[in-house]
Every structure is written in C-alpha cells, then in structure tokens.
Amino acid sequence: MRDLYQMKDIERLSAGNEGYRRWIDAYTFIVAEEGKGELRIDGLRMLVDSGTVLFCNPGRMIEYCAAPGSGLLLDLITFRIFTSTGQEERPEGQAAYGKKQSPWLPDGKLYPESSYRIGMLVKELRALRSQEAGDDPFRQEMLLYELLHLLAPGRHADSETDIQPSRKGIELAIDYMHKHYREEISRDMLAHMTGFHPRFFSMLFKRETGHSFSDYLARIRIDRAKEQLLLTGGSLNDIARNVGYADGFYLSRKFKQVVGVSPTGYVREPKKIVVYDLVGHLLALGIKPLGASYNQGLRSLALLREELAGTPDVGYTSVEPMLELEPELIIATDWLDRGMIEQLHKIAPTLVFRSGNPFERFKSLADILNRRREAEAFIARYEEKGKRARAELSGLVGPNETAAVYEIWADCLWVMCESYGRGVYNLYKALGFTPPPKVKRDVLDVGQPKKITLEELPDYAADHMFISVYPANDGAERARKVMESDIWKQLSAVRRNRVYSIELDVIHSVDVLSLEKQLDIQTQLLKSALR
Known part of the structure; x- marks a missing residue:
C-alpha cells in the first residue's frame, strides 16, 4: 500500500442566504445533507443540493450560501494522507511515510454510484465523533476507507454526461455571467447557448439558484462595481461601462436597488478594514482596523501598541484568521506573498500598495477612504513637528x-x-x-x-x-x-x-x-x- 489515510474530523456547517467563508487545511469531502445553494472552491462555482458530494484539497477557501428561501446543511469530512517515500534500511523493512500536501483529486463535484451508502457512512462517522457514542478509532478508520473506496479516483465522473443536463446548463450560464459581466448579456442569449427555450431557462434558473436571471446578473455587476468604487476612484460613468451598464445614472439606480444606498453613500459609509503593514496609515486617518498584521508581527509595532490595543493580529501567512472578521476592504503591500494576495482578493476588495514614498501612499489611501481632510491635518502636524525639530537642532x-x-x-x-x-x-x-x-x-x-x-x-x-x-x-x-x-x-x-x-x-x-x-x-x- 503506497498511501495511508487518517481521519481528522467531521463537522457540520449550516448556511442561510448570506455568504459564508471557510479555510480548508486538510483533504476534505463536502456532502450536502439538505437544502440547496451555491458553493465555491477558490472561485470555482457549483450549484449544490441534497446529496451533492464535492472534494476539496488543502489550502483552499470555500464560500457557500443557501438559495433564497432555503437553508443549506453541509458535512465536512477531513482526513490526512501519508505517502510512501520509499524503503529505508530498517530491520523491519518498513516503508517511510510522509504527509502529503499536493492535490489528490481535482477540486469540485464527485459523482458516486451509491449516494445512499455515502449518506449512511457520513451519518455513522458523525455519530462516532459525538460524545454520546464515544470514540472508536478503528471503526472510524474503517468507515473512512469505505468512503474513500466509493469516492476514489475513477469513481468520479470522467465526462459531463453523468451530470443532469438542466443543472449543467445553469452552471454553464452562471460561469459565463461571471466571466462576461462587462458585456451585453440577455436571457435569450444564455438560453440559446445552453439549449433551452427562454421561458424554460428562466424557470430552471430560478429553481436551481433561487434568483431570477436578471437579479443574479445585477448582483454580479454590483459586486464588481463595489470593488471599483473602493479601489479605482473612477467616475460612475466609467465604472458603469466597466461592469456592463450603459451609464452612471442606470448604475446608480440598480446599485440602490441591490445595496440599499447610492454608490456615493456606499463609499462614504465606514468600512470594516483589515490592514497588512500600513497599520499606522489607517490610525493616522482616525480609523481603527478590524484586524491587522505586520511582517515582523503586530507586537513589534512598539510605538503603536496603545492605539492597537484589542486589535487582533491576523498573521502574515494565511487568510484563515481573518475569515470570521468578514472585512469589507483589505489593505496590503506587495511585501506579502503573491499567493497570499491572490487569496485576499477572493475575500474582499483588496488594495495593494507598492514600496515608495510613505506620504504619497498615505494620501492615496486617504483619497480612497474619503479622509482627505484628516490626511491634510496629519501632514500639517508632521511638517510642523519637523520644522520645530530643525529649529532645535539648528x-x-x-x-x-x-x-x-x-x-x-x-x-x-x-x-x-x-x-x-x-x-x-x-x-x-x-x-x-x-x-x-x-x-x-x-x-x-x-x-x-x-x-x-x-x-x-x-x-x-x-x-x-x-x-x-x-x-x-x-x-x-x-x-x-x-x-x-x-x-x-x-x-x-x-x-x-x-x-x-x-x-x-x-x-x-x-x-x-x-x-x-x-x-x-x-x-x-x-x-x-x-x-
């Protein structure tokens, strides 16, 4: 046997219509127990309902939410894989095993032959992990191996023919909308692309997602507009064209319908911000961050300890500590690892500043956050302090x-x-x-x-x-x-x-x-x- 498998945990997640995020740090099977909704693995979007089974490799972020009017219940079965690294010269002649970290199966849906048996296995695993049933590691490992046998490579669909045509068609339409939201998109066009009559397409879309086609597309475009409002400072007309609307007036009307406030009002609202490195920039603008980090550790910012009292350190190598904070804006520097920055962009709109003049970065940030007056007051205070210092040293x-x-x-x-x-x-x-x-x-x-x-x-x-x-x-x-x-x-x-x-x-x-x-x-x- 080349690989060994070890059960780590089984956990139940429930979701409503709001989006939830979770960092996955082990090989994971995700089984939808009941309800319906949408789940993303590092941006890969899939519709799920009762009986859907997915696989997720470690080092991924999942995002999930229930369809409107529905709940969503998920079981996460996490396990470790130990791979043989070859024979060593030992008296027993045993193989040496190392913990596997690389992808095992492709992220995404699995199509097992016996969904009923998988459901029973998950139920028994969950019972074994409960305090009432006690802990039977041998039975637990047996159940894990049976589950792996049912879902092993070769047991998942090798082609798209195993997928329900209606479900696959709606997933293709959703994927197209996310990739081409800047372009003109109509219901009839997507219906033709997926092979359905327009009215039947509308019915299917509503049934599978809980949203109408037009509402779903509007939410995609408004989410992109939010990012551009925070990150670019462009005009409403420019942003409207960038997200697929004719002009700023129409964008403003749709924005208020979806968000509840106008684009201008949204930008002016205080945001929940997580900041990497440029902690003092925010504090100088009168904003205390929701969470913060620094490349030498937050505690090393000796001069800012009083201002940062109670602010959680989200670390510098994983996005997991910030997920529960649910930030609306992330501020970072290009000192962060590129892979880390890519993960941050998936959590919230992310500003990435390059090295350079600190006060130029400060003024740019102030403009984005509508804190120009606070920035000008701080800069005047700094310059006055410098003037007094030069006089004392003259x-x-x-x-x-x-x-x-x-x-x-x-x-x-x-x-x-x-x-x-x-x-x-x-x-x-x-x-x-x-x-x-x-x-x-x-x-x-x-x-x-x-x-x-x-x-x-x-x-x-x-x-x-x-x-x-x-x-x-x-x-x-x-x-x-x-x-x-x-x-x-x-x-x-x-x-x-x-x-x-x-x-x-x-x-x-x-x-x-x-x-x-x-x-x-x-x-x-x-x-x-x-x-």
Missing part, C-alpha cells in the same frame, strides 16, 4: 552635514533606504540632512537597501550614523565585532560621537504615524549627543 547640526541609517546583520551590513523604514524618511525630509554621495547614488536613487561589507563601510559613512542591529543569527555578536574593528574606530562619526543606536522594534515601521513618533526619538537622540 545650532547643533551644520547645514551640509550628512546622515544615513545602517543595519548590522550576522553576515553583512545594510545601508537602508526610505521605503524600508528605520526612520530614513525623517532624516532627509523632516530633519533636512543630506545623504552621503554614494548613499544617494547606490541606495536612495535606486530605492533599495544596499548590502555592503565592513571594508566598504567607510565609502558609505555619514557625519551622523544611525545604527540598528538585526538580532537573528547572532547579529548582536556581529555588531560587537564590527564596533571593535579598526575600520569602525577610524570612522569620523565614531571619533566625534555621532553614532546613534536605534531599537529595531521602535524604528522599523514606515507608516506615517510611526514616522511622526520616530521623529521625536531621532530628535532627542541628536540633541542628547550634540549638546
């Missing part, structure tokens, strides 16, 4: 003195740029320092930090050097050796006591609220050393 720092930020790692040194935080933006924009020529040419103009050796450090050294230490892999020990070296001791900034140690948790973030608070710290460091 007699201590010469007009042409240079400054730069450096980070010591276990195997190298880095010269930092503005888009990677560490207070670099403040040095040049708020405090008015000049960068050393090589720092400007090789780091700031490029927009990326530069990795250098200790021997190269004198070429990038500044009159004022701000130093952080990356703690991983004995970074502190490396910093000690750097500062004991002759190269370090000969630097002008070291000899003149113009080196400032900065804590990474305090100085790491590049959001505007952190920058404002870092400015106070940097100013105080300079004043303390130079007086």
Whole structure:
C-alpha cells in the first residue's frame, strides 16, 4: 500500500442566504445533507443540493450560501494522507511515510454510484465523533476507507454526461455571467447557448439558484462595481461601462436597488478594514482596523501598541484568521506573498500598495477612504513637528552635514533606504540632512537597501550614523565585532560621537504615524549627543 489515510474530523456547517467563508487545511469531502445553494472552491462555482458530494484539497477557501428561501446543511469530512517515500534500511523493512500536501483529486463535484451508502457512512462517522457514542478509532478508520473506496479516483465522473443536463446548463450560464459581466448579456442569449427555450431557462434558473436571471446578473455587476468604487476612484460613468451598464445614472439606480444606498453613500459609509503593514496609515486617518498584521508581527509595532490595543493580529501567512472578521476592504503591500494576495482578493476588495514614498501612499489611501481632510491635518502636524525639530537642532547640526541609517546583520551590513523604514524618511525630509554621495547614488536613487561589507563601510559613512542591529543569527555578536574593528574606530562619526543606536522594534515601521513618533526619538537622540 503506497498511501495511508487518517481521519481528522467531521463537522457540520449550516448556511442561510448570506455568504459564508471557510479555510480548508486538510483533504476534505463536502456532502450536502439538505437544502440547496451555491458553493465555491477558490472561485470555482457549483450549484449544490441534497446529496451533492464535492472534494476539496488543502489550502483552499470555500464560500457557500443557501438559495433564497432555503437553508443549506453541509458535512465536512477531513482526513490526512501519508505517502510512501520509499524503503529505508530498517530491520523491519518498513516503508517511510510522509504527509502529503499536493492535490489528490481535482477540486469540485464527485459523482458516486451509491449516494445512499455515502449518506449512511457520513451519518455513522458523525455519530462516532459525538460524545454520546464515544470514540472508536478503528471503526472510524474503517468507515473512512469505505468512503474513500466509493469516492476514489475513477469513481468520479470522467465526462459531463453523468451530470443532469438542466443543472449543467445553469452552471454553464452562471460561469459565463461571471466571466462576461462587462458585456451585453440577455436571457435569450444564455438560453440559446445552453439549449433551452427562454421561458424554460428562466424557470430552471430560478429553481436551481433561487434568483431570477436578471437579479443574479445585477448582483454580479454590483459586486464588481463595489470593488471599483473602493479601489479605482473612477467616475460612475466609467465604472458603469466597466461592469456592463450603459451609464452612471442606470448604475446608480440598480446599485440602490441591490445595496440599499447610492454608490456615493456606499463609499462614504465606514468600512470594516483589515490592514497588512500600513497599520499606522489607517490610525493616522482616525480609523481603527478590524484586524491587522505586520511582517515582523503586530507586537513589534512598539510605538503603536496603545492605539492597537484589542486589535487582533491576523498573521502574515494565511487568510484563515481573518475569515470570521468578514472585512469589507483589505489593505496590503506587495511585501506579502503573491499567493497570499491572490487569496485576499477572493475575500474582499483588496488594495495593494507598492514600496515608495510613505506620504504619497498615505494620501492615496486617504483619497480612497474619503479622509482627505484628516490626511491634510496629519501632514500639517508632521511638517510642523519637523520644522520645530530643525529649529532645535539648528545650532547643533551644520547645514551640509550628512546622515544615513545602517543595519548590522550576522553576515553583512545594510545601508537602508526610505521605503524600508528605520526612520530614513525623517532624516532627509523632516530633519533636512543630506545623504552621503554614494548613499544617494547606490541606495536612495535606486530605492533599495544596499548590502555592503565592513571594508566598504567607510565609502558609505555619514557625519551622523544611525545604527540598528538585526538580532537573528547572532547579529548582536556581529555588531560587537564590527564596533571593535579598526575600520569602525577610524570612522569620523565614531571619533566625534555621532553614532546613534536605534531599537529595531521602535524604528522599523514606515507608516506615517510611526514616522511622526520616530521623529521625536531621532530628535532627542541628536540633541542628547550634540549638546
């Protein structure tokens, strides 16, 4: 036997007419116990009703909802697969097994020969997992293996001939509507495409989905309009044409019918927001996020702990922690893994900001969230603070003195740029320092930090050097050796006591609220050393 199977859990999910989401982290059979509705696996849409059986691989997100006027009851049977990795030289001659992670079957519907027997197996598995029935792992595994035998590769439909023609036709129509909503779509066109008389098509569509054809199409288009209203800032006429309507007036009327408010009113309503990395941008606009994350962990945002009290950390590697928050808008940066960003787009409209000038990103976000007044007030406050700091340092720092930020790692040194935080933006924009020529040419103009050796450090050294230490892999020990070296001791900034140690948790973030608070710290460091 090459593969071994282990039962993980069986769980019952119920759904009404609102949409629900669930992250799937194991191989899963989904059996519709009763009701009817729609289920999506990573965007793959399927109609389900009592007796429908589906398979889902791990690392997928499912979305499900009942048809109007109906409920939907689903059983999720999750299991693990262990695959033989070959023979090892053991006395017993046993094979070694490793946990399988790759897809096992295609995601989607299965078409077993004995739906009745599958229903009975699920019922017995559910009873075995209940406290009343106790826990019988051997019986449980036997039932799992029987279920796998009924649903194993080759037992699912190899062609579309096993699917009810009416159900398949409506699924094809739904798929076409989601892919071509920008184009002109009529009931007669879809009826012709699927081989039904228009009136019969309307009856089938209503029976299978619980919605009329026109209502279903309107909801698709309005959902896309919501995304564009939040993400693009385009005019109503432009958005209308992008989602398949003739003009902004018609879009506005349909939008109010479906959503209950006008497009303008929808944009102005406060949104439930989850934010990655740019946490302080939201806080500076007076918005507390529903959930947040940071690439070094939310707890590492030392300067924002008071403002973030009670805000859940949704992590940085999985969308699962945010699903129950049901965000209406997600704000992220391109530092996130591309696969993670793709998953975020499936949960809610997602703004992805690229690295660059933090205040330009801040102003763009403010425009999207209709917080321009709050942004302008914050920027004026920041600029005033910078002006006061320059005045306090005017007699201590010469007009042409240079400054730069450096980070010591276990195997190298880095010269930092503005888009990677560490207070670099403040040095040049708020405090008015000049960068050393090589720092400007090789780091700031490029927009990326530069990795250098200790021997190269004198070429990038500044009159004022701000130093952080990356703690991983004995970074502190490396910093000690750097500062004991002759190269370090000969630097002008070291000899003149113009080196400032900065804590990474305090100085790491590049959001505007952190920058404002870092400015106070940097100013105080300079004043303390130079007086």
